[in-house]
Amino acid sequence: MTFRKREKKLLPGLTLAGCFAYAIFIASPCTAQQLPQNPGKKIFAPSESPEQKSDTAKTSPALPFIETGKKLIGEERFTEAKEAFKTALRLEPMNPQFWGLYDDAVISDYVEKKRREKTNPVVERDIQPTFAINRVDSYIELGTIYVVGSLQNLSNEARQKIQLTARMLDENKKELRNETGYLRNIDKSLLPNESSLFEIPFKNPPAGAKSFRVEVTAWE
Numbered sequence: 001m002t003f004r005k006r007e008k009k010l011l012p013g014l015t016l017a018g019c020f021a022y023a024i025f026i027a028s029p030c031t032a033q034q035l036p037q038n039p040g041k042k043i044f045a046p047s048e049s050p051e052q053k054s055d056t057a058k059t060s061p062a063l064p065f066i067e068t069g070k071k072l073i074g075e076e077r078f079t080e081a082k083e084a085f086k087t088a089l090r091l092e093p094m095n096p097q098f099w100g101l102y103d104d105a106v107i108s109d110y111v112e113k114k115r116r117e118k119t120n121p122v123v124e125r126d127i128q129p130t131f132a133i134n135r136v137d138s139y140i141e142l143g144t145i146y147v148v149g150s151l152q153n154l155s156n157e158a159r160q161k162i163q164l165t166a167r168m169l170d171e172n173k174k175e176l177r178n179e180t181g182y183l184r185n186i187d188k189s190l191l192p193n194e195s196s197l198f199e200i201p202f203k204n205p206p207a208g209a210k211s212f213r214v215e216v217t218a219w220e
Contacts, residue, residue, distance in 0.1 A: 062088035062098065069101060078109035130155045131162075131216050134195070138212060145202040147212055150195050151183060158189040163218040166200040168209040176206040180217070 069084035085102035092098060136149035147166040153159050167178040181200035183190065190196055200214070 060092065062091040062095070065091070066098065066101065069105065073105060073108070076112070078105055078112055081105045082109055128154070130159070130219075133164075133214055133216070136214055143204065145205045145209075147181075147200045147202070147214060148198065149214060150197055151190070151216070152195040153190040153192055156192055158191050159219045160189040161186070161218070161220045162190060162216060164198050164200060165215055165217045166202070167213045167215075168202060168206055169211045169213060170208045171210045173211070176209055177202070 065084045065088040069081040069088070072078070072081035072084060082102065082105040085098060085105055088098050089095070089102060130153070132152040132154055134150045134152060136147070138145055138147050140146075145168075151162065151164070162183055163180055164182070165178055165180050168176045170176055179200050179202055181198055183196040183198050185196060188196075
C-alpha cells in the first residue's frame with residue numbers, strides 16, 4: 001500500500017510561523033507606545049530680560065559703593081576707591097565687573113605711590129645719634145669766655161676733623177655771635193665710643209649775652 005504525504009496548502013508567500021504571527025497581530029489591539037521620561041533632564045529658568053536686569057542692578061546694595069569708587073577714581077583718590085570697591089565685592093563677590101574695577105584701582109594706587117616716592121622721597125631711620133656732648137661749661141679768663149666740654153663718638157665708625165660751633169644768645173634766645181672750634185687732638189680720629197675735650201674761645205664777648213648753645217657742625 002502506498003501512502004501519500006498530505007500537504008496543507010497555505011496562502012502564497014506565507015509560512016506557518018508567519019501566519020501565526022499575523023494572527024496574533026490581528027488579535028492584539030493597536031496602542032501607541034509611551035517613552036519613559038528622561039530622569040536627567042534639567043529644566044532651566046527663563047533668562048531675564050534687559051529690563052529685569054536693569055531693575056536688579058538698580059536694587060543692588062553694592063551699587064552705591066561702586067558709584068562712590070568711580071567718583072574717587074576720577075578724583076585720583078585711588079586708595080579710597082580701592083576700599084569702596086572692596087566693600088562692594090563683599091556684598092557681591094561673584095560679580096566680574098566689580099572685580100575688574102577693584103583690580104584697576106589697585107594698579108592705579110600702586111603706580112601713584114611709586115610716582116610719589118620718586119618725586120617726594122621719604123627716608124625713615126632709627127634714632128641713632130652720631131655724637132653726644134657731655135659736661136659742657138664756660139669760664140672767663142682775661143676778658144675771654146671759653147666754652148668747654150667733652151664730645152663722645154656714638155657711631156660705629158671712626159670720625160675725624162670734627163668741628164663744633166658755639167653760639168652766644170641773649171635773654172630772648174636770639175643769637176648774638178658764634179665761634180667754631182675743634183677737638184684738642186684735631187689730627188687724631190675719634191674712635192667709636194671714645195671721648196675727647198673741646199674748647200671754643202670768645203674774645204671780647206658780645207654785650208647782653210646770657211646763655212650759649214653748642215652743636216657739631218661738620219666731620220669726616
